[in-house]
Amino acid sequence: MPRYLIRxxxxxxxxxxxxxxxxxxxxxxxxxxxxxxxxxxxxxxAELAQARQRFGLDDxxxxxxxxxxxxxxxGDWGTSLHTRQPVRDDLLQAFPASLELVxxxxxxxxxxxxxxxxxxxxxxxxxxxxxxxxxxxxxxSVPVFWLALALQTVFASGLGWLPVAGEYDASLDRTSPLHLxxxxxxxxxxxxxxxxxxxxxxxxxxxPALVIAAYPAGVVAQMTRAALIDESARDHARLERxxxxxxxxxxxxxxxxxxxxxxxxxxxxxxxxxxxxxxxVEAVFNWPGLGRYAADSIRSLDTPAIAGVTLLVAVLYxxxxxxxxxxxxxxxxxxxxx
Amino acid sequence: MRWHKRLLAAGAVAAVTVTAAACSGGQxxxxxxxxxxxxxxxxxxxxxxxxxxxxxxxxxxxxxxxPASSYSNENIAMENIYESLTRYNPQAxxxxxxxxxxxxxxxxxxxxxxxxREGAKFHTGKxxxxxxxxxxxxxxxxxxxxxxxxxxxxxKIEAKDATTLEFTLKYPAPLDLIxxxxxxxxxxxxxxxxxxxxxxxxxxxxxxxxxxxxxxWQKGKETELTLKAFDGYWGGWDGQHYKKIAYRVTPExxxxxxxxxxxxxxxxxRLNAQLFAQAGSTDTVQTSQTPSFQNLLVLFNTAAxxxxxxxxxxxxxxxIDYDGLVAAMKGAGVxxxxxxxxxxxxxxxxxxxxxxxxxxxxLLKEAGYGPGGKQLDLTLTYAxxxxxxxxxxxxxxxxxxxxxxxxxxxxxxxxxxxxxGKAKDPSKRQDIFVMYWFPDYADAYSWFINVFHGEKDVxxxxxxxxxxxxxxxxxxxxxLTATDKAAAEKAYADLQNTIINEQAAVAVPYVQNYQRAxxxxxQGYVDNPAxxxxxxxxxxKPGA
Numbered sequence: 001m002p003r004y005l006i007r008x009x010x011x012x013x014x015x016x017x018x019x020x021x022x023x024x025x026x027x028x029x030x031x032x033x034x035x036x037x038x039x040x041x042x043x044x045x046a047e048l049a050q051a052r053q054r055f056g057l058d059d060x061x062x063x064x065x066x067x068x069x070x071x072x073x074x075g076d077w078g079t080s081l082h083t084r085q086p087v088r089d090d091l092l093q094a095f096p097a098s099l100e101l102v103x104x105x106x107x108x109x110x111x112x113x114x115x116x117x118x119x120x121x122x123x124x125x126x127x128x129x130x131x132x133x134x135x136x137x138x139x140x141s142v143p144v145f146w147l148a149l150a151l152q153t154v155f156a157s158g159l160g161w162l163p164v165a166g167e168y169d170a171s172l173d174r175t176s177p178l179h180l181x182x183x184x185x186x187x188x189x190x191x192x193x194x195x196x197x198x199x200x201x202x203x204x205x206x207x208p209a210l211v212i213a214a215y216p217a218g219v220v221a222q223m224t225r226a227a228l229i230d231e232s233a234r235d236h237a238r239l240e241r242x243x244x245x246x247x248x249x250x251x252x253x254x255x256x257x258x259x260x261x262x263x264x265x266x267x268x269x270x271x272x273x274x275x276x277x278x279x280x281v282e283a284v285f286n287w288p289g290l291g292r293y294a295a296d297s298i299r300s301l302d303t304p305a306i307a308g309v310t311l312l313v314a315v316l317y318x319x320x321x322x323x324x325x326x327x328x329x330x331x332x333x334x335x336x337x338x
Numbered sequence: 339m340r341w342h343k344r345l346l347a348a349g350a351v352a353a354v355t356v357t358a359a360a361c362s363g364g365q366x367x368x369x370x371x372x373x374x375x376x377x378x379x380x381x382x383x384x385x386x387x388x389x390x391x392x393x394x395x396x397x398x399x400x401x402x403x404x405p406a407s408s409y410s411n412e413n414i415a416m417e418n419i420y421e422s423l424t425r426y427n428p429q430a431x432x433x434x435x436x437x438x439x440x441x442x443x444x445x446x447x448x449x450x451x452x453x454x455r456e457g458a459k460f461h462t463g464k465x466x467x468x469x470x471x472x473x474x475x476x477x478x479x480x481x482x483x484x485x486x487x488x489x490x491x492x493x494k495i496e497a498k499d500a501t502t503l504e505f506t507l508k509y510p511a512p513l514d515l516i517x518x519x520x521x522x523x524x525x526x527x528x529x530x531x532x533x534x535x536x537x538x539x540x541x542x543x544x545x546x547x548x549x550x551x552x553x554x555w556q557k558g559k560e561t562e563l564t565l566k567a568f569d570g571y572w573g574g575w576d577g578q579h580y581k582k583i584a585y586r587v588t589p590e591x592x593x594x595x596x597x598x599x600x601x602x603x604x605x606x607x608r609l610n611a612q613l614f615a616q617a618g619s620t621d622t623v624q625t626s627q628t629p630s631f632q633n634l635l636v637l638f639n640t641a642a643x644x645x646x647x648x649x650x651x652x653x654x655x656x657x658i659d660y661d662g663l664v665a666a667m668k669g670a671g672v673x674x675x676x677x678x679x680x681x682x683x684x685x686x687x688x689x690x691x692x693x694x695x696x697x698x699x700x701l702l703k704e705a706g707y708g709p710g711g712k713q714l715d716l717t718l719t720y721a722x723x724x725x726x727x728x729x730x731x732x733x734x735x736x737x738x739x740x741x742x743x744x745x746x747x748x749x750x751x752x753x754x755x756x757x758x759g760k761a762k763d764p765s766k767r768q769d770i771f772v773m774y775w776f777p778d779y780a781d782a783y784s785w786f787i788n789v790f791h792g793e794k795d796v797x798x799x800x801x802x803x804x805x806x807x808x809x810x811x812x813x814x815x816x817x818l819t820a821t822d823k824a825a826a827e828k829a830y831a832d833l834q835n836t837i838i839n840e841q842a843a844v845a846v847p848y849v850q851n852y853q854r855a856x857x858x859x860x861q862g863y864v865d866n867p868a869x870x871x872x873x874x875x876x877x878x879k880p881g882a
Contacts, residue, residue, distance in 0.1 A: 036753045045795075047483065083557065084401055093558045149592060157596040164596045165588065170561035173367060173554065180365040283590050286560045293558065295589060296398055301751055 005326065012322045019314040024068050026310070027303045028061065037301045038081040055079075077311070078304035082296060087308035090293060095312065096183035097167060098282070098289030100201075102274045104186070104209040106267060109216035114263070116217075117224020122251055124229060132221055139218030144277055148211045148284040155207060162207050165286035168200035208285040212278045216270045220263055227259035268324045272317040367556065390582040391860075391875045392603040394594045399562045399585045400555065402484070403539040405524040405546070406477055409484030413520050414607075415563055417872045418583060419461075420546035422523035423452050423471070423503075424514050426780040426868040428681035433514040433780075437466060437525055437547065438503075447510030447820030452517070454501045458572040460527040461544060461551040468497035473528040477535075485521035485778045491816070510817035512781060519779035520869045549573060549876035550583055561586050571876075578879045598623060598855055605856040605863075607871050611668035617855040628852045628865035629672050631679050632776040634727065635789065636845040639771070641802035642764040644714060651842035653701035654716075654770070656694040657737045658730075663847055666729055671848035676834045677785050679849045681867055683823060684782035684830030691845065699741055707742065714743040719758060720772035722749040727772055730847055745770075759800045771800040774850070780868040781819065782830055786812045789844075790837055801843040808836060 027034075035051035052058050056067055071078065077087040113136075120132035156164040163169075167185055172178075176196040181188050186205065189198035231237065232247075232255045240250045275290065282291030290309060297305035393414065401410040405420050424433035424441070438452040458466035472495045479489045491511035496504045505513055517523050530545035531538030539545075542555040550565035565583040567575060575581075586603055588594040595613045597603045599620065609617060617623045636658070638651040645651050664673050674691075678684040702708030716738075720727040731747045738745050748768075750758070759771050775798075777784035788797070791812045792804040811833050818826035837843050852865050859881030866872065 030751075033753045033757065036756070044487070082401065083398065085557070090558065152593065152596065157599060160600070164600055164602065165590075165593045166560045166586075170559075170564075170584065170586070173561075178367045180367055284593055286586075286588050286590070286593055288559050292587075292589060299397070301753070 008322055008325050012318050015318050016315060019311060019318075020069060020072060021065070023307045023310050023314075024065050027307050028064070030301070030303055030306075033057075034081060034301075034303050037303070072311075077308045080297070080302055080305040080308075082300040082302040082305060087304050090305065091290070091308055091312055092183070094288065094290045094293040097185070097287060098275055098278060098291065100184045100186055101205065101208055101282070101287055101289060102212060102271060102278055103184075104205045105212035105274060105278070106216060106271060108209055108213035109220050109270075110267070112213070113217040113220025114224050114260070116221040118228060118251055118256065120221065120225040121228035121232065122248060124225075129225070132225065136218035136221040139214040140222075142214060144211055144214070145280045145284065147214060148208070148281045151207050151211060152284060163204050165284075166204055167286075167288055168197055168204050172197050172200055204285075208278075208281050208287055211281050212274050215277060216267070216274060219266065219270065223263050223266060224259060227262055228255050231255035231259045265324045265327065268320045268327075272313065272320045275316060276313055389580055389880060390584055391580040391605065391873070391878065391880070392584045392586055393873060393875075394586050394588045394597065394603045394606045395871070396587075396589050396591070396594070396608055398558075398587055400557070403542060403544070404481075404536050405474075405526045405539070406481040406486065406522065407483035409521050411871075413869065414871050414873070415565065415583075415585060416524065416546075417520065417548070417869055418550045418565060418875055419544050419548045419552065420524035420526060421458075421548045422519065422525060423454075423517040426515065426518040426866070428780070428867055431681065431683050433518045436518075437471070438517070441514055443513070443820060445821065447512070447817050448507045450505040450507070450513040451498075452503045452505075454503060455572060456501060458547050459570045460530070460547050461568050461570075462527045462530045463570070464527050464529065465500075466525060466547045467500045468503040469500075470527060471503050471525045472497045474524065474526045477528050478522050478524075485519060488516050488519050488522055488779055491516070510820045512816060512819040515781045515819070516779055518868065520872070521778060523779070547572070549579075553582070560588075573876065580875050580878060580880055583875050595855070598857070601857065603857075604860060605854065605873055607854065609853060609855055611670060614669060614853045614855065622858050623855055624858050624860070626852075626854045626856075626863065626865055627669060628854075628867060629680055630776070630850045630852050630870065631682065631780070631867045632774050632870070633674050633677070633679055633849040634671075634730070634847050635677075635773055635775055636730075636847060637771040637773070637789070637801040638843055638845075639767060639769045639802060640841065640843050641804065642767065643769050644716065645769050647705050648840075648842050649701045649705040650707070650714070653698040653705070653741075654738075655691065655838075655842055655845045656698035656701065657734065657741060657743075658691070658845055658847055659693045659733045659737055660691050660847055661693065663730055663733055666733070667726055667848065667851075669853055670726060670851055672851045674846040674849045676831075677838060677844065677846055678782040678830060678834065679867070682777075682780060682782045683819065683827060684834075686831050686834060689834075693737070695737065695740070702741055702743070709740070709742045711742065716743060716745050716769040718745055718747040718770040718772065719750050719755045719768045720747065721755065721774075722751050726848075726850075730772065760796045764802075767802075773800065776870070783812075783815050783819065786815060786830075786833060790833075803837070803841060803843045805841070808833065808841075811836075 034055060035048045035057055039047045039051040056064055075088060080087050080090055083090055116132045116136065120129040123129050152164060156162050176194055178185065178188055178194050178197050179192045181191055186198060186201045189201060228251055232250055237250050237255060240254050279291030279294055282289045283295055293305065294309045297309065395411065395414060397411050399415055400412045402408045402412065405416065408416055421437045423436060423438040425436040427434045437454055437458060439455040441450060441452040443450045454466065454468055454471065460466055464470065475489060475495060478486050479492065491507045491509055492505055493508045494506040498504050507513065525547065527545035528535065530543065542552055544552045549568055549571045551568045553564040553566040555563050561584050563585040567581040588597065591608065591610050591613060594606045595609055595617065598606050601622065614625065618625050638645045638654060640646065640651070660673060664671055675689045676686040699708050702714070703711060706712055707714040718731065720731055728749070735745045735747060759767060761767050775785055775789060789799055790801070790803050790808065791799060792809050793799045796802065811829060815826060815829060818829055852867065854865060856863060861879040861881050862877055863873065
């Protein structure tokens with residue numbers, strides 16, 4: 001196991017290093033002068049020169065790359081040209097909100113997707129199965145942006161059941177100030193017993209989380225169904241049936257546990273995907289996460305911020321992949337031997 | 339490992355991730371500790387029931403809190419926190435009193451004396467006197483960032499007494515207009531911080547004298563900024579006023595519209611044509627449209643390439659479908675009349691251009707091109723992602739196609755477009771450069787000195803016009819504006835005639851139009867194009 005762990009960690013480090021070089025290259029290849037983006041379109045030549053010096057833009061490219069890597073390793077992800085703040089601080093501010101949203105979405109995906117998968121496997125080839133397959137296909141294929149606008153228009157603006165946008169009612173900042181520990185609003189509200197903010201956050205979470213949950217819920221339902229059907233055809237299932245267990249019991253008591261293995265692995269990968277998939281949803285629902293930060297950065301050609309978001313997302317993918325691989329290695333010794 | 343143990347492991351990974359995200363242990367979000375506040379809510383019921391005005395911007399509000407260097411979207415808040423000596427009135431086309439109650443200038447326009455109003459106080463409690471105003475403007479000049487260049491004419495500032503501020507200029511300039519600028523003109527308390535003032539500002543403090551002061555600022559949050567009434571404001575709080583302002587950042591226009599419709603916000607900065615039309619027919623919402631001071635310039639390369647020939651430039655001016663473009667923009671733009679937008683000294687009403695394809699064809703023929711003649715190949719660059727510019731390019735390409743002119747149009751990021759326009763080698767420059775222009779203070783001089791005055795190294799003169807007579811006339815404009823408005827008006831009209839009609843260096847297809855939507859209950863809203871997107875909330879009256 002230690003050799004396997006070292007090998008996988010080494011591969012992950014290589015991938016991250018590759019991403020860093022690629023991110024740097026993109027930053028420098030994107031047309032336009034970052035000094036102009038920082039100093040403004042009407043900046044004088046002296047102001048532009050000052051900005052160039054500040055960001056080391058006059059140095060040779062290899063020197064700039066070395067400085068970039070050195071700064072990254074030292075925790076300096078550069079300065080945003082738009083917010084004028086350290087990119088790392090901006091990301092630490094925005095990421096917890098995205099984590100909160102995607103975390104809620106994945107919980108919904110599991111709570112909805114697994115029972116639907118079980119139902120579909122239990123009634124394979126019949127109406128419930130057909131309904132689940134159709135709805136999960138729809139959930140996977142519907143564009144999130146469209147779904148976000150549709151749910152917002154119907155349930156928030158039209159029926160008024162849920163808030164239109166935002167993370168929670170901002171007026172609560174005055175009446176129920178929130179003590180921050182993790183910077184994840186719902187978690188902090190729960191930890192500190194701040195019920196007004198917790199209930200408001202949960203209400204605001206429903207629609208955007210449902211939209212982001214659509215894709216993983218569909219995938220989880222389909223994968224659970226397929227894994228359960230596969231599992232229920234194995235020898236142990238036949239034995240269980242011979243012992244008198246009903247079909248539902250065979251599926252939920254015996255087949256479900258092994259069938260959930262691939263589903264859990266999938267969730268780790270879907271997590272990183274959902275962070276990016278959620279960018280548009282965050283924009284529609286005014287969710288103060290990475291999506292809004294990324295959109296603002298792109299709009300203002302803020303290359304250090306764009307690079308920061310790219311790097312963070314890439315690291316998330318790598319970490320999620322690594323976690324899955326290590327988990328599978330723990331579960332299945334054959335993986336380690338490959 | 340058993341099933342539930344694996345789940346436990348996954349839980350542990352999640353916990354580690356959550357912990358990694360933790361970055362602010364012990365902080366408190368909210369401003370309950372900042373003392374009793376006027377109003378109680380920052381985001382409900384159209385902002386009127388609880389005396390909070392909720393403004394919906396599309397972009398983050400604050401980039402730079404320093405009033406000396408601030409040069410971005412934060413002007414929508416800064417103009418409610420800080421005050422300058424004067425404020426521009428686009429209806430009267432002149433500056434009006436703000437912190438200065440009155441002012442006079444010498445006959446040569448080089449000496450300006452401002453009398454400050456008595457009783458004005460900074461939010462720090464210190465009085466707004468001439469010494470403080472001098473210190474603030476001198477600090478802004480010294481910082482030399484953002485729009486600080488507006489004070490370039492100033493040679494010396496003297497505080498003659500507590501309320502008398504005297505400026506001596508290097509050359510004549512309309513200092514009353516300069517002092518009304520939307521950026522870099524603020525008067526603030528330079529002694530507000532015990533240490534580094536810039537750092538202190540950056541932490542979200544203010545040292546203004548305006549009707550509102552910073553209540554809370556949460557960078558990156560949806561309600562990024564709230565302002566509260568400054569009790570000691572010189573204008574007083576008698577009568578009906580909003581006591582709080584909240585800035586709720588909403589990039590998505592549909593979401594902004596839904597928030598307004600539900601009465602959760604008071605004012606939406608921008609909507610698209612479809613939503614704006616919907617807003618116009620919604621009972622609980624009112625709308626306003628005001629031409630801005632920002633117009634689109636189509637700059638022709640007068641120095642190199644085929645467009646060196648003035649006949650071809652005039653042909654291109656005639657080929658633009660001005661009316662069709664404005665109609666297709668569905669209210670986002672209005673027809674331009676000359677180079678100077680309406681509301682500024684120098685605007686020439688009744689000079690709206692019209693498409694004249696027959697005239698264009700005749701001019702092309704005279705130059706040896708046009709249908710049946712040689713094909714004319716032209717390059718054009720414009721801003722990537724700007725739908726209105728894209729529309730212009732589409733209409734122009736289609737019109738030129740009929741005239742045997744092949745337009746090769748490239749959408750570019752501003753910095754790339756600008757770099758190409760500034761290329762040292764004239765052969766690498768474009769034939770047509772499309773860009774917006776707006777003044778940093780309400781003075782038409784900005785267009786002429788920046789865009790049409792000869793330059794040693796190209797900056798914004800992207801038509802590359804170089805004409806000593808024009809330069810001389812441009813150089814005389816500030817003095818005329820400062821001393822003889824009627825003569826300035828005539829000089830502006832003459833210059834526009836020369837640049838647009840005789841030199842044909844530019845075509846002005848439209849002026850951008852501000853389209854606002856806001857709660858029906860709000861009274862007294864007037865859009866002031868000299869301060870883009872700013873709502874002077876103190877001037878509004880919250881309705882029932």
